Amino acid sequence: MNVQPLSIVFALIAGLVLAGILGWIRRPRLVVFVPRLFSHSSISDKGQIAEISVMNRGFKTEENVELSLNPLLHFELVGSNNPDATLSRAKLSIPRIGSADDCSVLLQVENGRFSKDDIVSCLSKETKAVVATKLEEVPVTAQQRVGVILFIGAGLLFAFGAIKGIDYYVEKEFGTARGTDESKKTQGWTVLPVYADRDNAIFAAFADGKLRIGTNISTVRRDSADIPFIIENNSSMPLTIDLGITAAAPQDGIAYEKRHVNDKLLLPGDSTTEVLTVALPKEAARRTAVVEVFLSTPSGETLKATRLLGAVDLGVKP
Structure with missing residues (x-):
């Protein structure tokens, strides 16, 4: 879409509105x-x-x-x-x-x-x-009409400023769904918008590659898969990690501790490999898994991200 014609149209409309107001006054x-x-x-x-x-x-x-x-x-x-x-x-x-x-x-x-x-x-x-x-x-007199216009204009400006202020507060405190894919997708993980902020030290380290969370070759059985997750902390922050996995198949047959890692401490410069087991559906087309990771620092910063693992990621043969 060409922006210039739209700008000309908006300018003409604004000019007509202004001319109408001046003519009325x-x-x-x-x-x-x-x-x-x-x-x-x-x-x-x-x-x-x-x-x-x-x-x-x-x-x-x-x-x-x-x-x-x-x-x-x-x-x-x-x-x-x-x-x-x-x-x-x-x-x-x-x-x-x-x-x-x-x-x-x-x-x-x-x-x-x-x-x-x-x-x-x-x-x-x-x-x-x-x-x-x-x-x-x-x-009313012309001067009073000018006062009415100024009052309405000031009210509109105040309302616009209030809306922008609320929008800024909501965006800063709770995130916004209007962010680009680049700001939310990192290393194949989808970072929730509330955490996708460069002021968040964990997200900055994640986006800069100082914190890496990847997968290795999975061991696939008939009804389940063992998936290794390699986590490297090359940042200057100690991190506490919670990692969990689920799929469309019932997970009752697999112990909770095999499907989750809780409160794993990873100091700066350390790395770890955690293997999670997930039950998979029998249908090949539905053999996908969802992984969720939650990271936190002693200073209270947090980050939550999710990742969808398909058949290729799981090593499932078609």
């Missing part, structure tokens, strides 16, 4: 909201006071904002938090509204009752405003 958002209507006014016996807020929830400053109201009603500007806001008949003009800012006005309304339906339109140089009838319909 930078999209203009102009909102008209009527927070309060006052049915009684001291200015006019027949009038009504309406508070209208024009909010900029986008990243850019909105310019030339014009709010058009119902021309059948009469409006007068009573007050505003923006000194540049002006009212001409039924049109409110606001030169600019900064990002995350708003322009709120109080209008005296006569010739009828005011409602949100009397908001005809609200346009700026960049966009058209939407009318929100409830406070929860007002979108």
Whole structure:
């Protein structure tokens, strides 16, 4: 599989996702909201006071904002938090509204009752405003959207780091099944992944050939085989060895001590030959045996490995 096209595809997808997020953050958002209507006014016996807020929830400053109201009603500007806001008949003009800012006005309304339906339109140089009838319909500011993205990103990074940390701990403490065959196969033996670590002195000696465990010519009888195991310790560590063998045939007819070697001490520079006896099935195709070895040092390091002996290893004739 060619990795380069996949990298290009992933880069394009990442670019599209990033562009989408930036577009979502930078999209203009102009909102008209009527927070309060006052049915009684001291200015006019027949009038009504309406508070209208024009909010900029986008990243850019909105310019030339014009709010058009119902021309059948009469409006007068009573007050505003923006000194540049002006009212001409039924049109409110606001030169600019900064990002995350708003322009709120109080209008005296006569010739009828005011409602949100009397908001005809609200346009700026960049966009058209939407009318929100409830406070929860007002979108968050661009800065708040950036904060949400950063919070989600930080959460994802934290989760990724936690997963990688757990994965590293599990791999270091318990081994991993993702190791290569080279890291687990040594001298024909399969070393369990938890022990296949160069920091393990026994595995390092085993992998470097300073510790050798091999077989010699077997003596095969009709229902069993005697298999010599030659163990050489050319490392600097004293080793305690446990060795056992089994096969598909019942092993009850062979004494335990003939099938196992327990607590055999092998000092640095020493070697030993241990003969194990195993009962074999009558069928030639099933005449295989499984050997298991367990090594340990006085300092507490251990190693466990297994090996499958086939007909050739056992000296069984086809």
